[in-house]
Amino acid sequence: MLTSSQRQLVRVISESGPLSRTEMAQLLGLSKAAMSGISRELIDLGVLHETETVYGQGRPSVRLDLHPECAYFVGISLLEDPAPMILCDLNGKIIARQAMPLSRDPNVIADAITQGLPSLFGTHPDAREKLSGIGVALSGFVDETQSNCVQSTLLNWQDVPLARIIRERSGIETFIENDAKAVAVSEKLFGSAREIQSFSVVSLGDGIGCAHFIDGKLYRGKHGGAGEIAHCTIEPGGSPCRCGKRGCLDTVASMKAIKEMSRAEGIECVSLSDIEHEASTGNAAAIRVLHRAGSALGLAIANLIQINDPGMILITHVEGSFDGLFGTVVNQAVETNVLPRYAGQTPIRIKRVDGDVWARGAASIAAHNFLLGPNSN
Amino acid sequence: MLTSSQRQLVRVISESGPLSRTEMAQLLGLSKAAMSGISRELIDLGVLHETETVYGQGRPSVRLDLHPECAYFVGISLLEDPAPMILCDLNGKIIARQAMPLSRDPNVIADAITQGLPSLFGTHPDAREKLSGIGVALSGFVDETQSNCVQSTLLNWQDVPLARIIRERSGIETFIENDAKAVAVSEKLFGSAREIQSFSVVSLGDGIGCAHFIDGKLYRGKHGGAGEIAHCTIEPGGSPCRCGKRGCLDTVASMKAIKEMSRAEGIECVSLSDIEHEASTGNAAAIRVLHRAGSALGLAIANLIQINDPGMILITHVEGSFDGLFGTVVNQAVETNVLPRYAGQTPIRIKRVDGDVWARGAASIAAHNFLLGPNSN
DNA sequence: TTGATTTGTTCATTTTCTGAACTTAGTGTC
DNA sequence: GACACTAAGTTCAGAAAATGAACAAATCAA
Numbered sequence: 001m002l003t004s005s006q007r008q009l010v011r012v013i014s015e016s017g018p019l020s021r022t023e024m025a026q027l028l029g030l031s032k033a034a035m036s037g038i039s040r041e042l043i044d045l046g047v048l049h050e051t052e053t054v055y056g057q058g059r060p061s062v063r064l065d066l067h068p069e070c071a072y073f074v075g076i077s078l079l080e081d082p083a084p085m086i087l088c089d090l091n092g093k094i095i096a097r098q099a100m101p102l103s104r105d106p107n108v109i110a111d112a113i114t115q116g117l118p119s120l121f122g123t124h125p126d127a128r129e130k131l132s133g134i135g136v137a138l139s140g141f142v143d144e145t146q147s148n149c150v151q152s153t154l155l156n157w158q159d160v161p162l163a164r165i166i167r168e169r170s171g172i173e174t175f176i177e178n179d180a181k182a183v184a185v186s187e188k189l190f191g192s193a194r195e196i197q198s199f200s201v202v203s204l205g206d207g208i209g210c211a212h213f214i215d216g217k218l219y220r221g222k223h224g225g226a227g228e229i230a231h232c233t234i235e236p237g238g239s240p241c242r243c244g245k246r247g248c249l250d251t252v253a254s255m256k257a258i259k260e261m262s263r264a265e266g267i268e269c270v271s272l273s274d275i276e277h278e279a280s281t282g283n284a285a286a287i288r289v290l291h292r293a294g295s296a297l298g299l300a301i302a303n304l305i306q307i308n309d310p311g312m313i314l315i316t317h318v319e320g321s322f323d324g325l326f327g328t329v330v331n332q333a334v335e336t337n338v339l340p341r342y343a344g345q346t347p348i349r350i351k352r353v354d355g356d357v358w359a360r361g362a363a364s365i366a367a368h369n370f371l372l373g374p375n376s377n
Numbered sequence: 378m379l380t381s382s383q384r385q386l387v388r389v390i391s392e393s394g395p396l397s398r399t400e401m402a403q404l405l406g407l408s409k410a411a412m413s414g415i416s417r418e419l420i421d422l423g424v425l426h427e428t429e430t431v432y433g434q435g436r437p438s439v440r441l442d443l444h445p446e447c448a449y450f451v452g453i454s455l456l457e458d459p460a461p462m463i464l465c466d467l468n469g470k471i472i473a474r475q476a477m478p479l480s481r482d483p484n485v486i487a488d489a490i491t492q493g494l495p496s497l498f499g500t501h502p503d504a505r506e507k508l509s510g511i512g513v514a515l516s517g518f519v520d521e522t523q524s525n526c527v528q529s530t531l532l533n534w535q536d537v538p539l540a541r542i543i544r545e546r547s548g549i550e551t552f553i554e555n556d557a558k559a560v561a562v563s564e565k566l567f568g569s570a571r572e573i574q575s576f577s578v579v580s581l582g583d584g585i586g587c588a589h590f591i592d593g594k595l596y597r598g599k600h601g602g603a604g605e606i607a608h609c610t611i612e613p614g615g616s617p618c619r620c621g622k623r624g625c626l627d628t629v630a631s632m633k634a635i636k637e638m639s640r641a642e643g644i645e646c647v648s649l650s651d652i653e654h655e656a657s658t659g660n661a662a663a664i665r666v667l668h669r670a671g672s673a674l675g676l677a678i679a680n681l682i683q684i685n686d687p688g689m690i691l692i693t694h695v696e697g698s699f700d701g702l703f704g705t706v707v708n709q710a711v712e713t714n715v716l717p718r719y720a721g722q723t724p725i726r727i728k729r730v731d732g733d734v735w736a737r738g739a740a741s742i743a744a745h746n747f748l749l750g751p752n753s754n
Numbered sequence: 755t756t757g758a759t760t761t762g763t764t765c766a767t768t769t770t771c772t773g774a775a776c777t778t779a780g781t782g783t784c
Numbered sequence: 785g786a787c788a789c790t791a792a793g794t795t796c797a798g799a800a801a802a803t804g805a806a807c808a809a810a811t812c813a814a
Contacts, residue, residue: 005801022761034802036763058760059810151718198599212685214591221686222575223722232683233676233714244717299610303680306609308589309598337610340621341528345600382770399792408772413794435791436779761809768803777794783787 002373005038010047010371013066015195018051020061039064046070066090071132071370074120075363076113078102078138078155079179084359087120087127090367092190092360095127096120104155106162110169117170133366134166134174137182137358141224146175146365150224175365180209180227181218182361187314188213189364192349199312200304202229206256208249212308229304230254234296253297255319261289272320279325290325298333305338305346313348316357322350379750382415387424387748390443392572395428397438416441423447443467448509448747451497452740453490455479455515455532456556461736464497464504467744469567469737472504473497481532483539487546494547510743511543511551514559514735518601523552523742527601552742557586557604558595559738564691565590566741569726576689577681579606583633585626589685606681607631611673630674632696638666649697656702667702675710682715682723690725693734699727
């Protein structure tokens with residue numbers, strides 16, 4: 001375990017990239033003397049290492065960076081079947097990948113993970129020794145200890161202490177997290193939100209997920225429900241949603257909803273690209289569907305911006321591209337529904353992610369706990 | 378200035394009320410020995426004092442509480458003309474009250490404040506010596522140093538360093554804050570949100586204001602715009618708003634909008650009560666107006682709950698009551714637009730406030746800086 | 755080569771917190 | 785009413801963490 005000051009140092013490097021000891025001292029408000037000691041400890045622990053030397057006037061400064069191979073993490077996504085299981089380093093680089101059968105029985109999951117570990121480490125014996133934690137991403141509500149799944153509709157769970165079970169079986173520190181929140185953490189740790197203190201991630205897939213970082217910390221909300229944007233009412237009195245109410249964003253803008261609406265309109269489609277293609281050839285129904293979905297998502301994001309004024313919105317999507325009609329409509333809808341003074345002030349980044357998002361997100365939860373400690377201290 | 382540990386201690390007492398040294402030690406994770414020292418320092422400084430003795434098994438514990446008369450604060454609201462100016466203690470109790478002419482010239486404001494101070498202290502010479510800060514609440518955007526007004530439409534300001542100007546004229550530590558954010562701070566410090574870490578305040582008046590506390594800290598947003606719920610689009614394509622877009626919450630649910638809509642419907646009204654009265658006698662137009670306004674506000678609050686999952690929503694209102702149709706519709710709209718799983722999970726408190734809200738909010742900004750330091754460390 | 759400049763280290767000192775023993779002020783029991 | 789028992793709060797020596805100032809190191813500029 002790292003001390004509180006070691007953690008602070010690790011945090012600034014994780015946010016800002018390689019820094020010299022003097023720069024870190026200024027950023028943390030500590031003396032150069034303190035910095036000297038703390039960084040030596042971390043170098044001895046193998047967490048930091050010296051990288052490039054920067055020449056200027058006076059003695060050149062030596063930048064310190066996290067040592068990517070100082071710790072390894074396993075990430076598992078319970079959102080797909082078979083469940084992906086990856087091994088990655090402190091940079092989020094995936095070293096090995098395999099899959100395990102998905103189950104709804106936490107004991108079976110714990111066993112599958114434990115049994116899967118040896119082959120995952122197959123060609124990386126050193127990673128085995130430096131394994132510092134397992135992270136699991138799932139669809140549902142997770143408590144603030146990142147140990148218990150309070151409720152998951154998909155897995156049909158209610159108060160399942162999954163992390164504890166896996167920890168007991170495998171003997172390895174384990175944390176679980178909600179899928180969208182895990183993606184937000186991985187973007188903060190490994191991705192494009194490193195230096196941003198407050199941002200929201202909107203993840204577009206079969207469903208719509210969302211999570212917020214606020215002042216450098218993942219914000220869970222009182223009941224772990226911060227970011228449940230999918231069930232914001234966007235079309236009052238609209239189509240019924242599986243949640244029980246009507247007009248939720250999820251019923252109009254999720255990939256599942258877009259495809260269903262398209263099929264209802266008689267459009268043959270398997271993916272978003274199909275519908276985009278139809279729209280580009282002038283199919284009025286396809287255009288209508290994409291307009292409806294895009295406006296809804298754009299309005300929801302605009303509301304999010306108005307309410308939270310984040311430093312960035314990161315939209316991650318698995319399917320298709322954002323260059324088509326859908327993306328254009330989303331952007332337009334955001335602009336027209338945001339206070340004109342703010343229009344264009346909030347960067348909206350689009351990121352196409354691969355099938356590893358959830359597993360990488362899961363691994364980032366373990367990495368986050370290793371680097372910054374539990375409860376994001 | 379207090380040390381960091383003294384601040385931590387002051388914070389838990391401010392949040393939890395009187396505590397014994399042992400309780401504080403547990404809450405802060407410090408040793409009893411450390412607690413003993415820190416609390417003695419604060420008692421010597423006059424910030425804390427011993428209150429009641431609690432008998433149980435063993436030696437009775439002595440609860441420590443903030444000493445209300447250890448510091449005094451001046452709060453000024455620039456939202457009304459004449460501008461109220463109050464003097465209050467650490468409990469938010471108003472000791473003296475007066476008014477000063479409102480101006481758009483920051484220098485004139487600073488002079489008016491400086492000249493107004495002596496008479497404000499008239500009968501309270503001791504408060505004069507213990508004056509620890511001035512707070513100013515205004516409508517507009519304030520930067521995170523609580524010194525500069527980045528922009529205010531009402532005052533027609535752009536980058537006005539009001540706090541610095543007042544500080545120079547008066548020689549007293551001064552901070553400024555956005556009106557809604559000031560109210561949120563006063564509720565956290567003096568009001569009904571003391572022990573709640575994450576909550577949002579929705580202040581209903583001529584306009585609609587909103588501010589969030591997240592994990593115990595005021596959240597300003599990247600551009601200071603967190604909480605600009607008034608310009609969330611609630612009725613897409615609805616009436617034009619003075620902000621330039623259409624269908625903003627402000628165009629339907631602010632007191633100003635409600636009254637305007639009512640008058641357009643031919644209802645004679647000066648206050649919300651008049652319209653409520655009309656509605657209660659069966660006036661269909663009045664019912665329609667209140668329904669429209671209430672549904673809009675309820676939907677906006679439901680979106681806020683979905684997005685942020687706060688531990689409480691506090692609705693403050695100056696006019697009328699929430700017992701009538703308007704309040705009922707708001708509550709209904711919140712319930713029907715929130716994920717059914719969450720319905721009723723987020724307490725919604727209604728608080729009728731008097732004309733001192735803004736000035737008291739302003740004073741709380743000064744008190745917050747005295748107790749917890751700048752940047753809410 | 756010399757001086758200027760800035761990074762990073764060393765070390766004695768100060769500050770802050772801890773652990774353990776101790777004092778204090780009650781309750782409960784016989 | 786004496787005595788044990790309990791828990792709060794204090795004291796104090798010592799550990800831990802950070803500081804300030806002096807210094808060593810590494811480069812550039814002249």
